[in-house]
Amino acid sequence: MRERPTVNTYASINPATGEHIAEFPTLTDAEVQDVLAHSAAAYSSWKQTPVRERASVLQRAADLHRERTEELAAILTLEMGKPISEARAEVALVAAIYEYYAQNGEQFLEDEKLDFKGEGEAIVRTEPIGPVVGIMPWNFPYYQVARFAAPNLVLGNTVIVKHARNCPQAALAIQSVLHDAGLPRDAYLNAFATSGQVADMIADRRTQGVSLTGSEKAGAAVAEVAGRNLKKYVLELGGADPFIVLSDADLDKAVTDAVRGRMYNGGQACTASKRFIVVDDVYDEFTRRFLQAMAGQKPGDPTDPATTFGPLASRASVEELQELVDDAVSQGAAATTGGNVPGGRGAFFPATVLTGVKPGMRAYTEELFGPVAVVYPATSTQEAIELANDSPFGLASSIYTADVDRARELAKQIEAGMVWINSISRSAPDLPFGGIKRSGVGRELARFGLGEFANKKLVRIPGI
Numbered sequence: 433m434r435e436r437p438t439v440n441t442y443a444s445i446n447p448a449t450g451e452h453i454a455e456f457p458t459l460t461d462a463e464v465q466d467v468l469a470h471s472a473a474a475y476s477s478w479k480q481t482p483v484r485e486r487a488s489v490l491q492r493a494a495d496l497h498r499e500r501t502e503e504l505a506a507i508l509t510l511e512m513g514k515p516i517s518e519a520r521a522e523v524a525l526v527a528a529i530y531e532y533y534a535q536n537g538e539q540f541l542e543d544e545k546l547d548f549k550g551e552g553e554a555i556v557r558t559e560p561i562g563p564v565v566g567i568m569p570w571n572f573p574y575y576q577v578a579r580f581a582a583p584n585l586v587l588g589n590t591v592i593v594k595h596a597r598n599c600p601q602a603a604l605a606i607q608s609v610l611h612d613a614g615l616p617r618d619a620y621l622n623a624f625a626t627s628g629q630v631a632d633m634i635a636d637r638r639t640q641g642v643s644l645t646g647s648e649k650a651g652a653a654v655a656e657v658a659g660r661n662l663k664k665y666v667l668e669l670g671g672a673d674p675f676i677v678l679s680d681a682d683l684d685k686a687v688t689d690a691v692r693g694r695m696y697n698g699g700q701a702c703t704a705s706k707r708f709i710v711v712d713d714v715y716d717e718f719t720r721r722f723l724q725a726m727a728g729q730k731p732g733d734p735t736d737p738a739t740t741f742g743p744l745a746s747r748a749s750v751e752e753l754q755e756l757v758d759d760a761v762s763q764g765a766a767a768t769t770g771g772n773v774p775g776g777r778g779a780f781f782p783a784t785v786l787t788g789v790k791p792g793m794r795a796y797t798e799e800l801f802g803p804v805a806v807v808y809p810a811t812s813t814q815e816a817i818e819l820a821n822d823s824p825f826g827l828a829s830s831i832y833t834a835d836v837d838r839a840r841e842l843a844k845q846i847e848a849g850m851v852w853i854n855s856i857s858r859s860a861p862d863l864p865f866g867g868i869k870r871s872g873v874g875r876e877l878a879r880f881g882l883g884e885f886a887n888k889k890l891v892r893i894p895g896i
Contacts, residue, residue, distance in 0.1 A: 440457070440458050440626065441455045441456060441457055441458065441597075442455070442456040442457075442458065442595070442597045442598075442600035442603075442624045443455045443456070443597065443598065443600065444510065444511050444598070444599075444600060444601050445511075445598065445746070446510055446511075446513075447512060447513040447742075447743040447744060447745055447746055447747075447778060447779040448513050448733065448734055448735075448742065448743045448778045448779075448780075449777060449778055450747070450777035450778060450779075453510065453511075453601075454600070454601065456600045456624055457624070458624050458625060458626050458629075459623060459624055459625050459629065461629065461632075464623065464625060464629045464632065464633065467592060467621050467623050467633075468563070468592075468633060468636050468638050468639065469638075470618040470621065471563040471590045471591075471592050471618055471619075471621055471638070472562070472563055472590075472638040473618060474590045474616055474617075474618035474619045475560070475562050475563055475588075475589070475590040475619075477616070478588055478589075478590055478616060478619045479559075479560045479588040479589075481588070483537055483538050483541050483586065483588075484538060486537065486585060486586050486588065487533070487534040487535070487537040487538060487586055488534070488614075489585070489610075489613050489614045489615050490530045490531070490533055490534035490537070490582060490585060490586055490613075491530070491531060491534035491535075492613035492614055493530045493609055493610055493613035493615070494527040494528070494529075494530035494531035494534060495527075495613075496609045496612055496613055497523055497524075497526050497527035497530065497574075497609060498523075498524070498527050500523075500609065501520055501523045501524070502520075503605075504519075504523045504574065504602075504605055504609075505519035505520045505522070505523050506519070507601050507602050507605055508522060508523075508573060508574070508602060509734045509735055509742075510601070511570075511573070511598060511599045511600075511601055511602055512570055512571070512573065512598065512599060512602075512745040513698070513734045513742040513743040513744065513745060513779065514697065514698075514734060514742065515734045515736075515739045515740055515741065515742045516734060516735055516736070516737055516739070517737055517739075517740070518696070518697060518740075522572060522574055522575050523574060525575055525578075525859065525861075526574045526575055526578040528860075528861050529575075529578040529579065529582050529861045529877070530578060530582050531861075532582075532861030532862060533582040533583055533585075533586045533861075533882070534586070536879075537586035537587075537882075540558070540586075540879050540882050541558050541586075541587070541882075543555045543556070543557050543891075544556045544557075544558075550894070550895070551894065551895025552892070552893045552894040552895035553892075553893040554890065554891070554892045554893070555890075555891045556888050556889065556890055556891075557887075557888075557889040557891060558587070558882070558883065558886045558887070558888060558889075559587075559588070559886060559887040559889055560584075560587045560588030560589045560885075560886065560887070561589060561640040561641065561664075561885055561886065561887050562589060562590070562638065562639070562640035562641075563589065563590045563591070563592060563638055563639050563640060564584055564589050564590070564591060564592070564639070564640055564641040564642065564643065564885050565592045565593075565594065565630070565633050565634060565639055565641070565642045565643070566580040566581065566591060566592070566593045566594070566642070566643045566644075567593075567594045567630060567642065567643070567644040567645070567646060567650070567654065568580070568593055568594065568595050568596060568645060569596050569645050569646050570595075570596035570598050570599045570745050571697060571700045571701060571702075571745065572697070572701075573595065573596070573599040573602035573603070573606075574602065574605075574606060575859070576645050577593055577595075577606050579865065579876045579877055579881065580593075580643050580645075580876065581593070581610075581620065583876075583877075583881040583882040583884075584882075584885055585615065585619065585620065586882070587882055587885070587886055589640075589885055590618065590619045590620070590621075591619065591620045591621070592621050592623055592633065592639075593606075593620070593621070593622055593623065594623050594624075594625045594630050594633075595622065595624070598745060598746060600624065603622050603624075604622065606622070607620060607621075607622045627653075630654075631653075631657045634654065634657045634658055634661065634663060635657060635660075635661045635663075639663065640663065640664070640885065641658075641663055641664040641665065641666075641884075641885040642654055642658050642663060642664075642665050642666075643665065643666040643667075643668075643874070643876075643884070643885075644665070644666070644667050644668070644669075645667075645668040645669075645702070646668075646669065646670075647669065647670065648669050648670070648870055650669075651667040651669040651872060654667065655667060664884070664885060665873070665874070666866075666872070666873065666874030666875075666876065666884050666885075667872035667873050667874065668702065668827075668865075668866060668867070668871070668872045668874075668876070669702075669867075669870060669871055669872040670702045670799045670801070670825065670827065670871060671702050671703060671706070671799065671825040671826070671827030671828060671848075671867060671871045672706050672707055672797075672798075672799050672800070672823050672824075672825045673703055673704065673705050673706050673707065673825075673827055673828045673829055673830070673848075673857065674705075674706075674707045674708075674709050674819070674820035674823070674829045674830070674846075674848075675689075675690055675693060675705040675706075675707065675708045675709065675829075675830045675832070675856075676709045676710075676816050676817070676820055676829070676830065676831045676832065676842075677690075677708070677709070677710040677711065677714060677718055677832045678711055678714075678813055678816070678831070678832060678833040678835075679711050679713035679714055680833055680834040680835060681714065681832035681833050681834065681854075682832070682834065682854075683714060683717060683718055683721065685832070685854065686718065686832045687718065687721040687722050687725055688725075689705075689830070689832075689855065689856050690705060690708055690718075690722055690725075690805075691722070691725045691726060691729065692856060693705030693830065693856035693857070694706065694708075694726075694783075694803065694805045695726075695729055695740070695741055695783065695803055696856075698731075698741060698742055698743070698744055698745075698781075698802060698803055699800070699801065699802045699803035699804065700744060700745060700749070700801055700802060702799075702827055702871075703827055703828040703850070703857040703859070704857075705805075705830060705856055705857070706799070706800055706804075706805065706806065707806050707808065707819075707820070707823070708722065708805055708806065708807045708808065709808045709810050709816045709819050709820055710807065710808070710809060710810065710816075711809075711810050711811070711812065711813060711816055712809055712810065712811055715809045715810075718807075719787070719807055722785065722805075722807065723768055723769055723785055726769055726783045726784075726785050726805065727769045727783070729741050729783035729803070730783075731743060731780045731781075731782070741783070741803065743778045743779040743780045743781075744779045744780070744781050744802055745779065746779050747779050749779060749781075749801065749802060750779050750780070750781050750802075752801075753781055753800065753801065753802040753804060754781070755794075756794050756795050756798060756800060756804070757784060757786065757795070757804060759793060759794045759795065760786055760789055760793045760794065760795040761786075763790070763792065763793050764788055764790070765786050765787065765788040765789045765790070765793060765795070766786065766787050766788050767784055767785070767786055768785045768786070768787055769782075769783065769784060769785050781802050781803055781804075782803070783803045784803060784804040784805070785804075785805050785806075785807060786804060786805065786806045786807070787806075787807050789806045789808070797823065797824055799825065813842070817842060817845050817846065820846060820847075821845075821846065821847045823869075824869060824870040825867065825869055825870050825871045826847045826848045826849060826867050826868040826869035826870075826871045827848060827849055827850065827866075827867035827871040827872075828848060828849065828850040828851075828852065828857035828867070829846050829848040829850065829851050829852065829857075830851075830852045830853075830854075830855065830856055830857065831843065831846070831851065831852075831853050831854070832853075832854055833853075833854070836853060836854070839853040839854070840853070847868065847869065848867065848868065848871075849865075849866045849867035849868050849871065849875075850864075850865070850866075850867070859877070860877070861877055861878070862877070862878050863877060863878055864876070864877055864878045864879075864880040864881070865877045865878075865881075866880075
């Protein structure tokens with residue numbers, strides 16, 4: 433079968449084999465207008481639906497995700513090569529997110545009484561604002577959508593989602609689950625749209641906000657259109673997350689977590705540990721163990737439950753990652769393990785460790801979106817912090833040390849939206865997610881995610 437999709441289509445291509453599975457056409461401009469009209473019409477009634485009823489729909493969505501785990505997980509494995517065990521875990525996390533907002537939506541949306549000077553009463557109400565557009569990536573097709581859709585749906589906004597072109601069946605599966613859960617059909621709409629059509633949707637007067645998870649380039653384009661049209665936006669644009677190992681760290685745990693933090697989802701995660709910064713006292717020992725552990729990571733068939741490391745999502749991803757590795761090696765860095773793409777049709781890339789990366793190399797400042805780790809030595813704790821902050825990104829980070837109190841103080845110096853102590857970054861429904869600098873703006877999940885596209889309306893009743 434053909435390996436390359438037709439221009440202007442969304443296509444499922446198995447990254448483990450290169451097999452072309454299915455194609456879906458993009459919307460016409462007239463169909464885009466229909467999507468906007470239907471979403472706006474649905475908002476008029478959805479916002480009036482009692483919060484308890486909206487929450488019950490989300491609870492049913494959580495239940496359906498659990499009931500359809502095998503079906504949903506198989507789609508992830510087929511379209512982006514996610515190992516089946518990780519695919520099941522993503523479905524479980526998605527169910528937890530929908531359930532979290534189902535269980536907490538009413539509480540989060542209660543009026544907040546203000547303590548203020550003067551007589552009478554003042555409250556702040558949290559209300560929906562209208563249709564919002566989500567532009568979603570391919571690395572976590574269900575999770576990224578749930579992070580955006582769940583809080584907005586319980587709030588009363590309607591949702592339009594533009595998915596990545598390589599996961600259309602996952603997109604359709606999400607829409608099916610939500611509609612089967614009882615969500616009004618036009619309250620959540622999938623849009624197989626082009627980039628130009630998405631820009632038009634953001635600019636349209638009926639759209640009230642946009643959330644994007646993707647590249648810096650895409651984020652800048654979305655922010656430009658949103659800003660020009662005075663629309664609220666949330667951007668999650670990736671990271672080059674530091675993993676700091678201090679001299680008193682438990683090296684057994686640090687090495688184990690370092691491999692997991694770098695290799696989960698084939699390294700294709702914005703919050704994956706990518707830059708391993710190790711103080712000199714333990715640098716040699718950590719690096720020796722880390723290299724040995726990474727050398728043992730072998731890619732396999734993602735449908736096999738025993739596989740923990742599958743292909744990248746596409747051949748394009750492989751080529752982009754290889755360019756970054758080649759650039760570093762050509763300037764003096766060493767690819768101590770891995771570093772070269774194997775032959776064959778699948779989008780496989782070996783687990784690779786780079787050492788000797790310096791400023792001026794692309795790998796020093798760009799995100800390595802795949803199973804490539806960079807290890808840096810640091811002469812002191814302070815130099816480790818400075819190196820961690822010497823990045824255009826600021827998403828997540830990790831500090832490994834036996835002195836937790838000291839780590840709390842060091843966390844204040846880390847320029848990132850999230851700091852984990854003696855742990856890799858993990859996502860949970862009740863923990864806020866987001867970054868600073870070129871990692872984006874805004875927060876998702878927890879109570880914070882519900883407030884991004886909300887009207888915080890003041891209601892003031894003066895004393896009489």
